[in-house]
Structures are given as structure tokens and as C-alpha cells.
Amino acid sequence: MRLEVSGIVKRFGGVTALNGVDLAVEEGEFLTILGPSGSGKTTLLKSVAGFEVPDEGVVRLGDQDVTMAPARHRNVGMVFQNYALFPHLTVAENLAFPLQMRSVGKAEIARRVKEALALVELDAFAERLPRQLSGGQQQRVALARAIIFGPALLLLDEPFGALDRKLRESLQLEVRRLQRRLRLTTLFITHDQEEALIMSDRIAVMDKGRIQQLGTPSEVYDFPVSRFVADFIGESNLIEGTAQGTEVYVPGFGALTLPQAPASGPVTLLLRPEALRLGAEAQAAPCRAQATVLETVFLGLSVKLRLRPEGGPDLLARLPLRPSDPPPAPDGATVTIGFAPGDIHVVPRG
Amino acid sequence: MPRRERRAGLPAILLACFATVVFVFLMLPLLVVFPISVSSAAYLQFPPPGFSWQWFQRYFNDPDWIDATIRSFKVAAVCTVLAMTLGVPLSFLLVRSRRRGIWILDRLAAAPIIVPTIILSISIYSIFVRLQLIGEWYGVAIAHTVLALPFVVILVGAGLRGFDESQEQAAIGLGASWPVAVWRITLPQLRPSLISAGFLAFISSFDELVVAMFLSGASMTLPKKMFDNIMMEIDPTIAAVSVTQILLVALCLGLTALFGKGALATTMSR
Structure with missing residues (x-):
């Protein structure tokens, strides 16, 4: 009923x-x-x-x-x-x-x-x-x-x-x-x-x-x-940026153009760890940064990395892992990370 | 069975000695009373000079003693029923009520244990005189109920505190009214506490002297009769009565242990 x-x-x-x-x-x-x-x-x-x-x-x-x-x-x-x-x-x-x-x-x-x-x-x-x-x-x-x-x-x-x-x-x-x-x-x-x-x-x-x-x-x-x-469900990277029109400035990553303009001023962007791209995949992404691998955690089906981009906040990445895959990057290595506008969601403030 | 760690050495020996001494101390009265009850002597003499059932025969053949015994049973039975009927609902109130200050009532429920029995007896006497309850066996039963109530409230209360209330809620959610939930779900699980409480109420009355001295008048309870017997003539009948009483109580205790699943021991040791 x-x-x-x-x-x-x-x-x-x-x-x-x-x-x-x-x-x-x-x-x-x-x-x-x-x-x-x-x-x-x-x-x-x-x-x-x-x-x-x-x-x-x-x-x-x-x-x-x-x-x-x-x-x-x-x-x-x-x-x-x-x-x-x-x-x-x-x-x-x-x-x-x-x-x-x-x-x-x-x-x-x-x-x-x-x-x-x-x-x-x-x-x-x-x-x-x-x-x-x-x-x-x-x-x-x-x-x-x-x-x-x-x-x-x-x-x-x-x-x-x-x-x-x-x-x-x-x-x-x-x-x-x-x-x-x-x-x-x-x-x-x-x-x-x-x-x-x-x-x-x-x-x-x-x-x-x-x-x-x-x-x-x-x-x-x-x-x-x-x-x-956003924080309660799943793992998340919550990134603080500044919006001006459809442009959002993300520290460490530069500017990003969103399909829809959020309210001007500070915005919170949600980037799920599985949406963050690494290495060659990241080279093609419009928003890129060089990051240091702080920590790698092996989870069986996937591997989780804690990354520190230059000039930006620490981020989590989660990569699927097949048994034959080599480890994505050793701790302390520098990798290119990036994401596209489609990977992120603007979290309403309030 | 999990293996127990064996303690060894001097502490263990000392503990064993201590336990033995305490045990002997507790058992000493029994070691005297049992032999005297089967004494062939006409007066209290220890060790008894010979064996005889005469004092038991005298006890069982004397209508005064038997009347007193039956009366004590009646008093204790009515006292138990009354104490349980009043005490069990009272325990529910004291444990479950969310009212502020309910703990004061909870402590007060133990008052009859704290107040000297003699003071209690005098107070009850002055009331019972007006109600013309002196010398009636049920008057004694009512007075004993006051003394027995704390045992019921404490034991049943402890059982109830350890009871998972969500079961009652589950029963109500499944369609039971609260009384049905209590009757079918809560009380059966409190059985050990209920049996122990009933047992203690019974014993506290069966064994009680002071209140009975004030209230029983000519219709004596067993302890009163024993007391009078010692005052008038002192012979080993009293030992035979004691032994019978001890055996009866032991029987009750055994039954309680059987059905009560140790609730008595657990609660008392808390």
C-alpha cells in the first residue's frame, strides 16, 4: 500500500x-x-x-x-x-x-x-x-x-x-x-x-x-x-573553484568551460575518484595538472591513489585493475592527471 | 567447556582454607541441630547420647505444632500471591516509567528492608488494632506482604532491566495488545526472576518472627510457636521442627534452582 x-x-x-x-x-x-x-x-x-x-x-x-x-x-x-x-x-x-x-x-x-x-x-x-x-x-x-x-x-x-x-x-x-x-x-x-x-x-x-x-x-x-x-554517498573529491560565466577557475588546473553557467563566485565541484583520468588519458583532457603520487592502495578490483597536484588540493583517484595490469604509478612519481567538463558535477551551495 | 586457568601456590591454598572456614561457620548450626533432633535425651544435650525419632513423633503428633505449621504455610502462600500481584506490576512501573524522579520511588520500594522490623511491626499493630485484624492469620499475611514486596520488586526489576524491550515492541507491531505482549512474550522470559521472587517472598514470610509476635495473637505461626516453646519448656522438639523447616526450605530452593535457572544467585551477587 x-x-x-x-x-x-x-x-x-x-x-x-x-x-x-x-x-x-x-x-x-x-x-x-x-x-x-x-x-x-x-x-x-x-x-x-x-x-x-x-x-x-x-x-x-x-x-x-x-x-x-x-x-x-x-x-x-x-x-x-x-x-x-x-x-x-x-x-x-x-x-x-x-x-x-x-x-x-x-x-x-x-x-x-x-x-x-x-x-x-x-x-x-x-x-x-x-x-x-x-x-x-x-x-x-x-x-x-x-x-x-x-x-x-x-x-x-x-x-x-x-x-x-x-x-x-x-x-x-x-x-x-x-x-x-x-x-x-x-x-x-x-x-x-x-x-x-x-x-x-x-x-x-x-x-x-x-x-x-x-x-x-x-x-x-x-x-x-x-x-x-556528495560527501556522504560514495567517495568524492570536492574541489573549490571560482566561477565567472561558464568559466570556472580551478586551482592547479586552470580554467574549465562548463556547458551551463553556475552562479558567479565560489563553486564546489564534485569529481568522483573513478572519473579522474591519469596518464595518456589525461593528456587529452581539457583540464590538466602534474601531480605527485602520495599513496597507492591496492583494493583487489581497483587501485586507489592519493595525488597532490601542483598548486591544487589533494585528490583521490580510483582506477580499475586487471590482474595483468602493471601498477599505475609508484609512490612519489609524477603523473599527469586531468578531467573533462562531463566528469564533474557542480554541487549547489547552501 | 572452556578450560579454566588453574591457580597454584600459596594464594590458592590460603583461599581454600578461608573458604573452608567460612563454609564450616555457615554449616555449624546445621551440624548441631540435625544430631539433636534425633537425640534420645530429654533435654538439649550435645553430642546426643543416643538415637531416637521421638522428637519428630512428638512434633507430628501434637495438633498445636501441626496447626502452627499449616497456618504458616497459608500465611506464606497468601503473602507470596499478594506480593507477586502487587510487586510485578510495580516493577514494570519502576523500570519502564520515563517520569523524572521515578528513581526515588524505586529506592523507596526497598524501604521495608531498611526500616527495623520492630518499628514496622508496631506501626502495623496500631493500624491492625483498629481494623480488628490482630490474631487473624490473614492479617499476618498482609503484614508479611509489606516485608516481601521489596524482594519481588528488586528481583523482577532486575530481570526486567535485562529484558530487551524491543521484543515487546515487536509483538505489538505484530498485532498484540500490550497486556498480551507482556503475558506471551515478556513474562515467560522473566520466569527465572519470577520464580526466585516468589520463593524469596514465601521464605521471608515462612521464617518471620517479629511481625508474627505482634500480630498473630493466639493463632500462632510456626516461628512464633517455636519461640514460645523455647520460653516455656526447652526440649529437642524444637530441633526436630527446625530440621523439618530446613528440609522444606531446601526443597523449595532446589526447585527454584531447577526452574529458576540461577536468577536468584545472579541477582543476589549483583
């Missing part, structure tokens, strides 16, 4: 956790709230789940105003950060709980529990207690419990935080597949930008109790609307 929150404000004493949040999650959409801790994302989730009542604003599920509705009447499935499985109940009993609360018949409960277990591939674990399961299995039980009763909305509160990287990646894709297949309207909370980029239809970047930017992963990554978003 469609979720719409508008004008949500929540204060705790003197602290404003949410400062006017507007957001709509379309039916079947996977929307991620991405933000650092203290950005208000958990408070927003709690307001949607019904564990907090906002001071101002409206929460709508479908065509119903549920702002004041108690959590148990909202029909919202939630996966908690620590899963909050009931440790004294077996997996099957955990899954049966929401159905029992809805007075579903015994035979029907048995059928649906079986179905849900099959869905998360835990058929053999029905009679286990949660502590007898691995972290990933517990996570899948929590997910199954959150969707077994056919919720109008699924809430995921940093559910992958406690898992190791490999397991996390496979579960992320599994959750995503399941969500698509069941067409579950999903609100996902995370502080992990990579996770947000992998999973989401759209991302809402939150900071200081407000949504800073709302867009698809590639929009948010390529065209951040503020310095905060």
Missing part, C-alpha cells in the same frame, strides 16, 4: 529529531532512508510503525490517516535491527505469533507458516529456537515473521548491520528479490550508503531531521544537491 508522510515534526525535549519530513513510498516501491546516526531516520521509522506519535504532520497508509493509530492496528511488518525474535518460542511459533494475534485458524496458521518457511528456505528449522540459528538464518526468520501476515508496508531497520560482509551481500539481494516478487511496499533504514545504492528504487538522504535529497540511486550518486549528500 502507498505510504505518505507529510510535514512530520518530532521533538524530544529541546532536540528536534524530525523537522518537517515529506515523503511518499509508492505501492511496491523499495525506498531507502539513508543518513548518519542522529539524522532522525529511526524516529521517522518509529512514527510510521506507530511507536512514536509525531508532534505535527500526517502519516497515511493507503487512503487512511494512521497518524494516531496504535502500532498493532497498522498492519505494518517490521524487521528490527537486532531482529527481536522471541527467544523462548520456536521458529514456527515466532512465525505463528502475528497470525494468532489475528485469530487465524490453526490449520491455516500451519499452512502459512510452512509456506513462509519455504519462502526464506528454512523448511528444516521450524522447531529450532532462535539461538540455535546463525545470524543470517535469524535474519530470515525475522523477515518471514514480518511478512507472513500480509502487511500493508514492510519496515526494515538496519537489518544487515550485524552480519559479515559476504552474508550481508547475499541477503541484500535475497531481500530485494523477495520484495520485488511479493510487490511489498518497503521502507528501509540504513546508514550504509553502499547498501542503499544496491537495494533501492529510490533513496532519501536524511540529515538533521530533514530529507536532503530524494531520487534514484544514480541521481543521488551523480547529481547530489548538496555538499553533505
Whole structure:
């Protein structure tokens, strides 16, 4: 079901956790709230789940105003950060709980529990207690419990935080597949930008109790609307320049002509590390500089370099690396670096 | 099982000696009481000159002793039920409330432990006289509830503090009302604390003398009867009663350990 929150404000004493949040999650959409801790994302989730009542604003599920509705009447499935499985109940009993609360018949409960277990591939674990399961299995039980009763909305509160990287990646894709297949309207909370980029239809970047930017992963990554978003998502080189008409003067690199004129005066340019060109490729770039390699970090699939151009700020570059490739440059070497107008994005100021 | 590091040398020996001394000191009364209860002598004599079940027979055949024992059971049972009914919800309030100054109430809940029992007894006596509760066994049970309440609040409170509240939230999110969430999710997990609390409440009443002396009148509880017995005639019956009482309490303790999963020991050592 469609979720719409508008004008949500929540204060705790003197602290404003949410400062006017507007957001709509379309039916079947996977929307991620991405933000650092203290950005208000958990408070927003709690307001949607019904564990907090906002001071101002409206929460709508479908065509119903549920702002004041108690959590148990909202029909919202939630996966908690620590899963909050009931440790004294077996997996099957955990899954049966929401159905029992809805007075579903015994035979029907048995059928649906079986179905849900099959869905998360835990058929053999029905009679286990949660502590007898691995972290990933517990996570899948929590997910199954959150969707077994056919919720109008699924809430995921940093559910992958406690898992190791490999397991996390496979579960992320599994959750995503399941969500698509069941067409579950999903609100996902995370502080992990990579996770947000992998999973989401759209991302809402939150900071200081407000949504800073709302867009698809590639929009948010390529065209951040503020310095905060640019810095928070992905690695970035934020270069301060001076604009005059379509000309931007970049220290160390000289002048660059942009297709569209930014406001005159100081501008911030975003140059992703993978967009920075090196060596022969850089020779053809309109904006060039000679730079010293300060540090090279081998990352497996790629190599990351920290560079100091003459007269300019330090920059990060990331180059793809095939096994047969030689190292791009040793530490201390001088290389030509450069970029083209198409490689950069002017970050709006403010 | 992780291997424990063995301590060796003088400190280990000293520790063992110290532990032995403390243990013997704690066990000494039992070492005296058990032999005397099966003494063939007609007066308290240690070591007993011979073996006899006579004092146990006298205890079990004397309706006064048996009445007192049954009465003590009733008092302790009612006290336990009352202390739990009042104490468990009170613990929820004290642990969960976000009101400022709730910690003052939390400390006050332990007051009956701090206030001298004799002062408490006199105060309760003056109230009970007006309510005509003196000499009624349920009057004693009510008074004992005041003494037992702190145990319940402290034990259940500790259990509740260690309980992950998000589980209750999860249950509510899954469609449960708060009472249902507490009943189906929270309380079953607090079972060790609840059993320990109930046990302590029971024992604190079953063993209590001072309040009973003031309030029980002619309908004596077991400790009161024992006290009177010592004042009037002193014979080994008292030892037989003590042994029976000790065995009963030990049985309760064993059951608690079995079902309580060590909550008592953990909480007390905190």
C-alpha cells in the first residue's frame, strides 16, 4: 500500500529529531532512508510503525490517516535491527505469533507458516529456537515473521548491520528479490550508503531531521544537491573553484568551460575518484595538472591513489585493475592527471 | 567447556582454607541441630547420647505444632500471591516509567528492608488494632506482604532491566495488545526472576518472627510457636521442627534452582 508522510515534526525535549519530513513510498516501491546516526531516520521509522506519535504532520497508509493509530492496528511488518525474535518460542511459533494475534485458524496458521518457511528456505528449522540459528538464518526468520501476515508496508531497520560482509551481500539481494516478487511496499533504514545504492528504487538522504535529497540511486550518486549528500554517498573529491560565466577557475588546473553557467563566485565541484583520468588519458583532457603520487592502495578490483597536484588540493583517484595490469604509478612519481567538463558535477551551495 | 586457568601456590591454598572456614561457620548450626533432633535425651544435650525419632513423633503428633505449621504455610502462600500481584506490576512501573524522579520511588520500594522490623511491626499493630485484624492469620499475611514486596520488586526489576524491550515492541507491531505482549512474550522470559521472587517472598514470610509476635495473637505461626516453646519448656522438639523447616526450605530452593535457572544467585551477587 502507498505510504505518505507529510510535514512530520518530532521533538524530544529541546532536540528536534524530525523537522518537517515529506515523503511518499509508492505501492511496491523499495525506498531507502539513508543518513548518519542522529539524522532522525529511526524516529521517522518509529512514527510510521506507530511507536512514536509525531508532534505535527500526517502519516497515511493507503487512503487512511494512521497518524494516531496504535502500532498493532497498522498492519505494518517490521524487521528490527537486532531482529527481536522471541527467544523462548520456536521458529514456527515466532512465525505463528502475528497470525494468532489475528485469530487465524490453526490449520491455516500451519499452512502459512510452512509456506513462509519455504519462502526464506528454512523448511528444516521450524522447531529450532532462535539461538540455535546463525545470524543470517535469524535474519530470515525475522523477515518471514514480518511478512507472513500480509502487511500493508514492510519496515526494515538496519537489518544487515550485524552480519559479515559476504552474508550481508547475499541477503541484500535475497531481500530485494523477495520484495520485488511479493510487490511489498518497503521502507528501509540504513546508514550504509553502499547498501542503499544496491537495494533501492529510490533513496532519501536524511540529515538533521530533514530529507536532503530524494531520487534514484544514480541521481543521488551523480547529481547530489548538496555538499553533505556528495560527501556522504560514495567517495568524492570536492574541489573549490571560482566561477565567472561558464568559466570556472580551478586551482592547479586552470580554467574549465562548463556547458551551463553556475552562479558567479565560489563553486564546489564534485569529481568522483573513478572519473579522474591519469596518464595518456589525461593528456587529452581539457583540464590538466602534474601531480605527485602520495599513496597507492591496492583494493583487489581497483587501485586507489592519493595525488597532490601542483598548486591544487589533494585528490583521490580510483582506477580499475586487471590482474595483468602493471601498477599505475609508484609512490612519489609524477603523473599527469586531468578531467573533462562531463566528469564533474557542480554541487549547489547552501 | 572452556578450560579454566588453574591457580597454584600459596594464594590458592590460603583461599581454600578461608573458604573452608567460612563454609564450616555457615554449616555449624546445621551440624548441631540435625544430631539433636534425633537425640534420645530429654533435654538439649550435645553430642546426643543416643538415637531416637521421638522428637519428630512428638512434633507430628501434637495438633498445636501441626496447626502452627499449616497456618504458616497459608500465611506464606497468601503473602507470596499478594506480593507477586502487587510487586510485578510495580516493577514494570519502576523500570519502564520515563517520569523524572521515578528513581526515588524505586529506592523507596526497598524501604521495608531498611526500616527495623520492630518499628514496622508496631506501626502495623496500631493500624491492625483498629481494623480488628490482630490474631487473624490473614492479617499476618498482609503484614508479611509489606516485608516481601521489596524482594519481588528488586528481583523482577532486575530481570526486567535485562529484558530487551524491543521484543515487546515487536509483538505489538505484530498485532498484540500490550497486556498480551507482556503475558506471551515478556513474562515467560522473566520466569527465572519470577520464580526466585516468589520463593524469596514465601521464605521471608515462612521464617518471620517479629511481625508474627505482634500480630498473630493466639493463632500462632510456626516461628512464633517455636519461640514460645523455647520460653516455656526447652526440649529437642524444637530441633526436630527446625530440621523439618530446613528440609522444606531446601526443597523449595532446589526447585527454584531447577526452574529458576540461577536468577536468584545472579541477582543476589549483583
